[in-house]
Amino acid sequence: MKLEKILDRLGSLEKNSFIKIIDNIISKNPKNGKEIEKLLSSSDKGLKSVDNQNISTIFNLTSNEFRKYIECEFQEITSQLDILIDIIIKDGNCIMKQDWFSRLYDTEIKNLKNRIKALNADFENDKSELSEKRKRDYKIYKACLHTAYYNDVENNRDSKVSSDELSIILTLSRQLGLSQEEVKLINYSILPIKKIEIQEVIKGLKNIGVIFYSNKENTIYVADEMVRVLRKIREKEVAEKFYRRTLKLLREPIINQIAKDHNIDRKLDYSQKIEGIIKEGVSFTNLLLTDIYKTGSTLTEKKKALNELCEKGLEIKNLRGSTLDEKINSLIEHFDAVEKDEKVGISLDGFDKLLAELNQALPKLNKQIKDQFELQDEFVLKAEFLLAYNIKPRDILDLITKSDLTFFLKENGIRQRGENILNILEHYKDVENLYLENYMNVGYRNLNLLKENGIIVKESELGIKFEELTKVIFKGLGFDVDEKFKNQLNTNKDMIDILLNLGNNEVIIVECKTSKERGYNKFSTVSRQLKSYQNLALKNDLRIVKILLVAPEFSDDFVTDCEMDTEMNLSLVTALTLTNIFDAFKISKYQEFPHVLFRDILINEERILKALSK
Structure with missing residues (x-):
């Protein structure tokens, strides 16, 4: 769930910890300080009085600083942050009841203890499947971490890993090719796991701003934007679902080799081994740099294999980058963009x-x-x-x-x-509904976004398509979109887009305008056009209840010119407002939209939605 939607559901006290942390980051002149200042300039009371949409924007602008702040929290090893973050960033765990989170936490602690026992047994067992090289890697990492943690005791200080020590330990784990799960197991074989009361766990996570907790709903929320930040902290470059999608394209012998390298039971079935690799936190980058290729493959052969994997398997054409590293980064960026995209791909x-x-x-x-x-x-x-x-x-x-x-x-x-x-x-x-979900993109003539969302259309057809979709919306609002009557009225010179027949010789005229530019501003041109439509209707003894102009958005000058016009009963409605009115109408008690609500110059969406909800 997006951060803005979560904030909309919560009270001020439930947002307080998060707001304080972001406020503190802002006070320290973050990289995007000027952009943040613009968003805050309209408010004298700081971040607390900013709307939730802008709070969400500000979080994205401070995400790098927030990440550094959370990374500092990892120095307190007893916090179990690695365990807890791995739970809350898992696909499907962004919304959890408290008792469900408690169950997941208990299960994770129990599994970790069992696996630590098994790992320690493998250290001692000469016949274990662990290779001597892997045992050596584990022992090197374990010895270094032990020294970093316990050297404080020798100096009569509280045991902890300093930031400098932590950066060295992380570098060591990467160079040894250890997965996140292997690191976790070794860490907790040195520092025994103590189960913490779930209320304390929730309080701790809430206080550092990574979760929200609704007391009323007894529910934990983790924002999609937060999950992406936390995933970077845990060095998980892509979401599990994209990792799984990639692994499923690999042949079983390759999966077996990856499993062997990371102490995953090769007797498991194919799907279980894939889930094991994902859970281990094996680096996605390292996997594509070395693990998926035949022994002795040249750099050219690796590039070719990766291109085939992306083009034929993942259906990603023309992966950017000339080096292997650049291609892998492009793939990660592609998955990141897909994850951020709110469109579903189908309606x-x-x-x-x-x-x-x-x-x-x-x-x-x-x-x-x-x-x-x-x-x-x-x-x-x-x-x-x-x-x-x-x-x-x-x-x-x-x-x-x-x-x-x-x-x-x-x-x-x-x-x-x-x-x-x-x-x-x-x-x-379901093409019609897919088009409706992309109504704004059609209005803005955004061919690239339409293509990304599964809609192939010529630019020359976008004006007609916007008009057709607007008709669908007005039909959905219960209006009689009278095509036959409109065609009788229209002349070669005057062509009304949409005519809503209210009966008793009363009509609403609707004009649709698409625009690539932000802020529709051609009032003089469109007003002449609308006045000619008005004259056409009056000549036919029709009473014009309202003229509506629908466009993606309107400039301030356009709205002002409209306010000054005394000859037409004209109202402006943005495509987004019309969409939101349509959505609200579908769950309202009304069978037909009460057109008297179209009475502003620029239609007030909030007032109409409030009226429909009564």
């Missing part, structure tokens, strides 16, 4: 239909998804529920076995030639 209705038919064809899928993402609800195959956890259609399909996907394709008459997952996504795209 919300299409997602719900996909989930319903998956549930019917594969009855065990609900439990599989529930277990995979550690979700608390019993039935989880609901589009809005999954999207709140940033789980999208592709993430669900990635978890289904090849044989089950093939069965699902046959059961639902979906094309089987080509890539199965892409065929399924295309089948459930």
Whole structure:
């Protein structure tokens, strides 16, 4: 869930710790200080009085400083921050009831203790699967950490790892190729794990600003933006779902070799080994730099293999970069952009239909998804529920076995030639609703974003498409979009876009304008056009109740010129406002939108939404 949405749900006391930390960062002149100052300039009372959207923006501008602040917290080794952060950044754990978080914490502590015992036994057992080289790596790291932690005792100080010592230890772990989980196991074999009361755990995480806790809902919230920051701290370059997507493209012998290198049981089945690699925190970069290639592969062969993996497997064409490192960074950036993108790839209705038919064809899928993402609800195959956890259609399909996907394709008459997952996504795209979800992008004529969101359209068609979508919205609001009557009125010179027939010779005229530029500002041109439409309607003895102009946005000058016009009963409505009115209307008690609410010059969205909610 996005930070702004979480802040909207919470009271001021529940946000207080987070606000204080960001305020403190701002007071120390952060890198983006000037941009932050602009956002704060409208408020004399500091960050507390800024709206939640701007707080979210300010957090993104201070994310690097916030990361450094959290990294300092890691010097207090007894805090168990590594354990706790690994829990809250896991896919599906961004919203948790307190008792569910407590259960996950207990399970993690228990698993860690068992694995530490097994690791210590492997140290002593000459016949263990651990190679001598790996034992040596573990022993080197363990000895260095032991010295860093206990050298304070010799000097009569509290035991801790200083920032300088920590940076050396982290460098050592990277050079030895240790995974996050291997580091964690060795750390806690030196420092015994003590289970902390869950209220203390929550309080600690809340006080350092990484979680929010709603007392009313008894629920923990971790913002999507926060998860990305914490993941960088834990050196997990991509979300688990993207890591899994990449690993599933590798042949089993390669997966076995990675498992062997990181002390993962090779007797597990293919999917379990993949989950083990993800849980181990094996570096995604190191995996693509060395682990997935045949022994002795040249640099050219590695580049070719990586290009094939991305183009044929991940469907990412023309991966940027000339060196192997640059290509891997480009792939990480691609996954980061996909994760930040709020678009689903198919419409919300299409997602719900996909989930319903998956549930019917594969009855065990609900439990599989529930277990995979550690979700608390019993039935989880609901589009809005999954999207709140940033789980999208592709993430669900990635978890289904090849044989089950093939069965699902046959059961639902979906094309089987080509890539199965892409065929399924295309089948459930639900084009009209997908266009509606991209209404703003059509209005702004943003071809790149439309293409990224699965819509292929010519630029010359965008004006007509914006008009068609506006008609769909007004029909959805209960209006009679009278095409037949409009065509009777229109002449070769005057072509009204949309005519809403209210009956009794009363009409609303709607004009639609797209614009690449921010702030529509061509009032003189559009006013002449609208006045000619007004005259056309009056000649036909029609009463014009309202003229509406719909555009992505309007400049201040345009609004002022509109206010000064005395000849037309004209109101301006932005595409975003119209979309939000439509969404609110769908859950309101009204069968037809009360058009009397269109009475402002620039339509006041907040007032209309409030009226619809009564």
